Amino acid sequence: MNRENIYFPHLAQITRILPQIEDHKLFGLTFVDKSMKDNFSYRPGQFVELSIIGTGEAPISISSSPTRPGTVELCVRRVGRVTNALYNLERDDLVGIRGPYGNGFPVEELEGNNLLLVAGGLGMAPLRSLLWYTLDNRERFEDVTLMYGAKIPDEMLFKYELLSLLDRPDLRCMLTVDKDEEGIWPAHIGVVTTLFDQIEIDPSTTYAAVCGPPVMYRFVLEELLKRNLSKDRILMSLERKMKCGVGKCGHCAIGYKYTCLDGPIFTYWDAINLPELI
Amino acid sequence: MEHRTLAGDGLPALIDELIKKGMRVIAPTQRNGDLAFGQVSSSAEAVLDYFLCKRSAKEIVFPRTEAILGFDRSGGEVKVEPPSMQFPETVVVGARPCDAASLPILDHIFTWDCDDELFTRRREATTVIGLTCTTADNFCFCTSVGLSPDNTAGSDILLTQLEDGQFFVEVVTDKGEKLAAELGELFREGGDESARQKAGEKARALVTRSVDVSKAKGWLDDHFDDEMWESWMTCLGCGACTFVCPTCHCFDIVDEVQGLSGHRCKNWDACTFWHFTVHASGHNPRDVQYKRYRQRILHKFRYYKDRFGVTLCTGCGRCSRHCPVGIDIAEVLETAAGSAAS
Numbered sequence: 001m002n003r004e005n006i007y008f009p010h011l012a013q014i015t016r017i018l019p020q021i022e023d024h025k026l027f028g029l030t031f032v033d034k035s036m037k038d039n040f041s042y043r044p045g046q047f048v049e050l051s052i053i054g055t056g057e058a059p060i061s062i063s064s065s066p067t068r069p070g071t072v073e074l075c076v077r078r079v080g081r082v083t084n085a086l087y088n089l090e091r092d093d094l095v096g097i098r099g100p101y102g103n104g105f106p107v108e109e110l111e112g113n114n115l116l117l118v119a120g121g122l123g124m125a126p127l128r129s130l131l132w133y134t135l136d137n138r139e140r141f142e143d144v145t146l147m148y149g150a151k152i153p154d155e156m157l158f159k160y161e162l163l164s165l166l167d168r169p170d171l172r173c174m175l176t177v178d179k180d181e182e183g184i185w186p187a188h189i190g191v192v193t194t195l196f197d198q199i200e201i202d203p204s205t206t207y208a209a210v211c212g213p214p215v216m217y218r219f220v221l222e223e224l225l226k227r228n229l230s231k232d233r234i235l236m237s238l239e240r241k242m243k244c245g246v247g248k249c250g251h252c253a254i255g256y257k258y259t260c261l262d263g264p265i266f267t268y269w270d271a272i273n274l275p276e277l278i
Numbered sequence: 279m280e281h282r283t284l285a286g287d288g289l290p291a292l293i294d295e296l297i298k299k300g301m302r303v304i305a306p307t308q309r310n311g312d313l314a315f316g317q318v319s320s321s322a323e324a325v326l327d328y329f330l331c332k333r334s335a336k337e338i339v340f341p342r343t344e345a346i347l348g349f350d351r352s353g354g355e356v357k358v359e360p361p362s363m364q365f366p367e368t369v370v371v372g373a374r375p376c377d378a379a380s381l382p383i384l385d386h387i388f389t390w391d392c393d394d395e396l397f398t399r400r401r402e403a404t405t406v407i408g409l410t411c412t413t414a415d416n417f418c419f420c421t422s423v424g425l426s427p428d429n430t431a432g433s434d435i436l437l438t439q440l441e442d443g444q445f446f447v448e449v450v451t452d453k454g455e456k457l458a459a460e461l462g463e464l465f466r467e468g469g470d471e472s473a474r475q476k477a478g479e480k481a482r483a484l485v486t487r488s489v490d491v492s493k494a495k496g497w498l499d500d501h502f503d504d505e506m507w508e509s510w511m512t513c514l515g516c517g518a519c520t521f522v523c524p525t526c527h528c529f530d531i532v533d534e535v536q537g538l539s540g541h542r543c544k545n546w547d548a549c550t551f552w553h554f555t556v557h558a559s560g561h562n563p564r565d566v567q568y569k570r571y572r573q574r575i576l577h578k579f580r581y582y583k584d585r586f587g588v589t590l591c592t593g594c595g596r597c598s599r600h601c602p603v604g605i606d607i608a609e610v611l612e613t614a615a616g617s618a619a620s
Binding site: 004005006007008009011051053054055056057058077079080083094096214239240241243244246247248249250251253254255256261275276 | 346347349351355356358360361363387388390391392393394395396502503527528529530531532533535538540542544547549554555556557558559561563564569573576577580581582584585
C-alpha cells in the first residue's frame with residue numbers, strides 16, 4: 001500500500017470476537033486488501049502494532065499460528081486506551097495493523113528437539129502461536145510439553161481449547177491453577193513450578209519457551225537451570241512498550257538491543273547480559 | 279574538492295541568492311523571543327552572528343511533530359491517507375558544527391534495518407552550510423567527543439571566518455560542490471589554507487572543557503548498578519535535555535483528533551519521562567527517575583556506540599545549559615572517568 005512509509009498501517013476487518021476470561025478477548029482480524037490477506041505471514045512469537053484509527057497504536061503479540069493463514073488472531077486484554085477503544089468496536093469494524101515485527105521463535109532451530117512450553121497468565125497469548133505451529137508440524141518435533149498456570153480456573157486463557165488437548169497423545173498438556181475454591185478444576189492444582197516434578201528434561205535435546213508475568217520468570221528459570229538446561233536453550237518472550245516496531249523510537253531499547261527487532265524472544269543468556277530485560 | 283572564498287560581507291547575499299533560486303532557506307532567526315532554526319524569507323531575518331540556537335538543528339530533518347497518516351471517519355467508514363513524502367530543496371545556512379554533526383549520527387538510527395523515509399527524504403533534500411564557531415562557553419565540550427568548533431562532520435560546506443574577515447569556503451561533499459557551483463559568482467576560486475588552519479586553532483582553543491569520554495565509557499560499560507546513579511536522582515524527568523539535544527531521537531506515535539478526522543503523528547518523546555517505558559499493565563521496567571536518567575547517559579555514551587560505532591552526543595552542552603536542576607552532562611562523564619581512574 002505504502003511501502004515508503006514504514007509507519008503506515010494496513011486496514012483489517014474484525015471478523016471474530018471470542019471472549020476468553022474477564023477483560024480478555026480473542027479478536028480474529030482479516031486484511032481488507034486481498035493480497036495482504038493472502039500473503040501476510042509471520043513467525044510464532046512475533047507481534048503487530050494494532051491501531052484503532054483516531055485512538056492510537058499498541059503492540060500485541062500474535063496468538064494464531066502461521067500454519068492457519070487468512071485470519072490473524074490477537075488476544076487482547078482490556079487495560080489501556082487503545083484496548084478499551086478496541087473493546088468498543090464490533091464485528092466488521094476496521095482496525096489498523098503494522099507488522100509482523102520482532103524476531104519470533106527460532107522454529108527451524110527448535111526442529112528435531114523436545115519442546116517445553118511454560119506459560120503463566122496472559123503469557124499463553126504468544127505461546128499459543130508456537131503451540132499450534134508445533135502441533136500443525138508435529139512430525140518436525142520430538143516430545144512436546146505444555147505447562148500453563150493460571151491463578152484460578154476463571155483466569156485461564158483458551159481454557160476449553162486447551163482442555164480439549166488433554167487427551168491428545170502427541171502432546172503432554174499440563175494445565176494448573178493456583179487455587180480452585182469452587183472445586184471445579186479437572187486438572188492439577190498448584191503454581192506452575194509444581195509441575196516440574198512430573199517431567200524429565202533431557203538438557204541435550206530440549207528447548208524451553210517461557211512467557212509469563214515478571215514474577216514467574218525467577219522461579220521457572222530456577223527449575224530449568226536445576227535440570228541443567230543451558231541458558232541458550234531457554235527462550236523467553238518479553239514484554240516492552242514497543243511503539244514504532246522498527247527500531248527507531250527508542251521505547252523498547254534495552255542496553256544496545258531493541259526489543260522490537262532483536263526480541264521479543266530472548267534467550268536467558270541474553271537476559272543475564274542485559275540488565276533491566278526481565 | 280576545490281576550496282573557495284566568500285567576502286566578509288557575503289553571507290546576506292548568499293542567503294538572498296539561495297532564496298532567489300527558489301530554495302527554502304533555514305537559518306538562525308528570532309522566533310517568539312528565542313533564536314531558533316527557521317525558514318527565512320530574506321537575509322535580514324537571519325541572525326548569523328550568534329552562539330547557538332536554544333533548540334538544535336535536528337528538527338529540520340526530524341520535526342517535533344509530523345503526520346505519518348491522515349484519517350477521516352466523517353463518512354462513517356474509516357479512511358486513511360498517507361502524508362506527502364515530497365520535501366522541498368532546503369539549505370541550512372549557519373549551522374554550528376555541533377548541530378551539523380548530529381545529522382550523520384542520526385542517519386544510523388533512521389536507516390539501520392529499514393529506512394524511515396520521512397527522515398531520509400528530508401535529509402536528501404537538505405544541504406548544510408556550517409559555520410565555524412567564534413564563541414564557546416563552559417558547557418561546550420565538543421572536542422571531547424571527537425568533534426571541534428571547526429569540524430566538517432555533517433556540513434556539506436563549512437564556512438570559517440578568517441582573521442581578515444573573509445570566509446574560507448570548505449567544500450566537504452558532492453552536495454556541497456553542487457551548491458557551490460550554483461553560487462559560483464559569489465565565491466572566489468581558491469582559499470588561504472594557512473589562514474584557515476589558524477582560524478581553526480583559534481576556534482578549538484575556545485573549548486576549554488575536556489573530558490576523557492573513552493575512559494568514561496570504560497567505566498559505564500560495567501557499572502550499571504553503581505550507586506553513583508542514585509546520586510543523580512535530582513533529575514526532574516522534565517525532558518528538557520532531550521528536547522534541546524541534537525542527537526536525542528526518541529519519539530512517540532500519537533493520534534491527534536479534531537472532530538472525526540485528524541492525524542497520526544510522530545512526536546518527540548523522552549526516555550527521561552516516567553511514562554516512556556510504562557506498560558499498559560502498570561509495570562514499569564524503569565520505575566524510578568535515576569534509572570531513566572541512567573538510560574539517557576548509557577544510551578548516548580555506551581549503547582549507541584556499541585550498536586552503531588558512534589557516540590550519541592556532539593558536545594554542544596545544551597542539556598547542561600538548560601537543565602533546571604543544574605545537572606551537567608560533562609560532570610557526569612568526568613565523575614565516570616574519574617571513577618575509572620581510581
